[in-house]
Each structure stands twice: as structure tokens, then as C-alpha cells.
């Protein structure tokens with residue numbers, strides 16, 4: 358099968374994931390048989406669930422997915438996304454990226470992802486809980502602490518993970534905290550997990566700044582997205598003395614050349630839910646914000662934001678990807694050509710799954726770590742992956758995304774060759 362024959366996986370995001378993989382595979386001379394295996398997910402489950410709205414009159418049929426890309430490395434790992442764009446191709450792309458991310462970080466997991474095609478912002482708390490519990494029941498045969506461990510992603514949070522953990526635990530008859538990560542600390546969640554993706558990204562922005570000779574205390578940043586990843590990234594950058602000149606969420610972008618105060622934006626969002634109307638800066642569109650001048654541009658929202666269409670107009674020195682898949686292959690070529698440094702998603706946003714791994718280890722050992730222990734281990738794992746990526750990129754004259762991916766792919770390929778073929 359060739360990547361042009363996508364069939365049920367057909368989706369722009371899956372095309373991107375496959376194209377990135379094939380580019381890396383070609384450069385590294387990956388064994389053709391292994392290449393063919395890794396081009397597609399190993400296991401997928403498509404479910405439909407009845408979703409009863411609060412008013413009891415309507416029952417909707419909602420689609421849900423769980424995809425396990427590679428089962429070679431250990432249990433599979435990856436978040437669950439609630440968004441109205443979710444489909445099998447999107448979830449499969451995200452699962453493939455989880456494989457490279459886990460392998461690059463040297464975590465003992467293969468990649469997975471799940472999703473429900475629903476807009477979570479339109480749901481009441483009770484509706485969100487019902488969707489979550491029914492989705493968990495539908496995929497329950499696929500997940501488990503030694504099989505596949507979900508976590509939050511776009512549109513889900515620690516409360517959703519708590520319901521998932523409860524539903525699973527009710528079925529087996531005892532508490533199983535280690536079936537999911539990113540859950541509340543009282544249920545066995547890890548300290549530092551909520552902010553881990555933003556913290557990890559900022560650790561690597563610091564490393565990149567050193568590498569490029571940028572003085573962060575004199576620099577500016579634009580952060581696209583003000584959810585968990587975006588808001589924490591902005592907060593940690595601000596703590597380092599970076600001037601945050603722009604932020605955005607789905608409702609609007611905000612621009613202030615003198616710098617935005619992240620704590621006051623967080624207060625505003627706590628009261629108003631969205632950034633729109635916030636008087637701290639001038640309103641600009643999301644698209645326009647990306648093209649404003651800054652040192653660090655951190656896309657921390659959706660896929661497909663930096664494209665062949667706008668990459669030429671970016672005015673930043675570094676793109677730090679908090680989101681999964683924010684940059685297309687055409688844009689990568691342009692950024693590379695223009696000498697803009699890219700911290701690719703599989704490296705930049707890997708802090709989340711790394712602390713998820715710590716959470717799973719703590720739960721399976723029944724032994725909890727301190728926040729200092731977690732952050733220093735996170736720092737060690739991420740900077741090590743960063744160093745390996747830079748060394749490879751410089752040695753083999755590769756862009757950073759390809760170098761990071763090859764680091765991951767090579768590990769998976771070695772594991773596959775060592776295990777051999779069954780039957």
C-alpha cells in the first residue's frame with residue numbers, strides 16, 4: 358500500500374504525519390519492510406455512542422476512536438481529544454506522533470491516541486461526564502495499565518481523566534489509578550503533570566536560546582493558544598523575563614508591544630472564559646498574530662497553522678511547537694530555508710507525556726515523588742533528547758524535525774528487528 362492509498366485514514370493530518378515519516382525514513386535508509394509497517398497504525402477501534410443531552414429528548418450518535426500505532430515498545434500511551442474535527446485519520450496521525458515522541462524521549466511506550474467527535478465547550482458538566490463514561494466503556498477492552506494508558510489532550514482535562522479512571526475501576530471492582538495519567542493528584546495524579554507540557558517546552562526554549570545566542574531576558578514571544586499548554590508556556594516564559602507581546606485563543610488574538618501580564622489574562626479568562634473583550638491589548642486575528650514580529654513564536658493550539666501560505670511572512674527567530682502538527686511540510690521547507698529555528702512538536706511538547714510516564718511509574722510503585730524530583734527528571738530527559746537531536750541535525754545536515762524523528766524512528770526500528778516477526 359502506498360500513502361496515496363489512504364482509504365479510511367484519509368485526512369490532511371494523517372497525510373502530513375505519513376509524509377514527515379517517509380521523508381525521515383528515506384533519509385535514514387530505513388528498512389523497507391519496517392517502513393511499510395510503521396506507515397499505518399497497528400490497531401484501531403471505531404465506536405459509536407449514544408449521547409443523551411440534559412433535556413432527555415434527544416439522543417445523538419457520536420463517533421469515538423482509539424488508535425494504537427505501535428505495540429512493540431511496551432504499553433501504548435497517548436491522550437484523548439474531544440473536538441468536532443476528530444476523525445480516524447486525525448487520531449491516527451496523533452498516535453503516530455506519540456510513537457516518535459515516546460521513542461525520542463526513550464520512554465517504554467508505543468504511541469496511541471483517542472478522540473471523540475464532539476464540541477466539549479457546548480456540553481454541560483453532566484453531559485461531559487456521560488460522554489466520557491460511555492466512551493470509556495466502549496473502548497474498555499483496549500485500555501489498561503499494562504496495555505494502553507490514556508491522558509488528556511485538547512478538550513479534555515484532569516476531571517475527564519478522573520471519570521475515565523472511575524469508570525474503569527468500577528468495571529474491575531477496585532481502584533486502578535494507573536490506567537490513566539493526568540488525573541487529579543488526590544487520585545494518584547502526579548505533581549507537576551498539569552503544567553508539564555508548558556514547562557518542558559520552556560526548558561527547551563531556554564536550551565534553544567543558548568544554542569542560538571538569544572538572551573531571553575531581552576526577547577519577545579507570541580503564544581498562540583491559551584489552554585493548558587499555551588497559558589503555562591506564556592507564564593513560564595514571563596517568569597524568565599521574556600516579554601509576551603501576543604497571545605490568542607479561539608475567540609481572538611491580543612497584541613501589546615509593551616508586554617501582556619499573563620496573571621491578569623488568566624484572571625480575565627477565569628471570569629470570562631475567553632480572551633475576547635480583554636482590555637490588556639489590541640485585538641488581532643489569530644492568523645495576523647502569527648505574522649507579527651517576535652523572537653519566539655509558540656503555536657500551542659491547533660494543527661495546520663504555519664503553512665506554505667504564511668511561512669514566508671513569519672517574523673520570528675524560533676518556532677517552538679507546543680501543539681501537535683502545527684507546521685506543514687511546505688512550511689518546514691520555507692522555515693528551514695529562511696534559517697528560522699524549529700523546536701518540533703515531538704520534541705518540544707514531549708514534557709506532557711514524560712511526566713505522564715512519571716505518573717504511571719509512581720502509581721505502579723505506589724510511591725509518590727516530590728515536585729522538585731519530577732521537574733529535575735523532566736529537565737534531564739528533555740535536555741538529553743534536545744542534545745541528541747542537535748548533534749544529529751548538525752552531523753547529518755538535517756532540519757531539527759527530521760533529526761528528532763530519526764532519533765525516535767531508529768529506536769522503534771531496532772526494537773522491531775530485535776523482536777523479530779511472528780509467526
Ligand code: GLU
Pocket residue numbers: 434435436437506507508509510511538539681706707709710711713
Ligand atoms: N496529549 C499529550 C500529547 O500529545 C500527552 C499524552 C500523554 O500524556 O500520554 O503528548
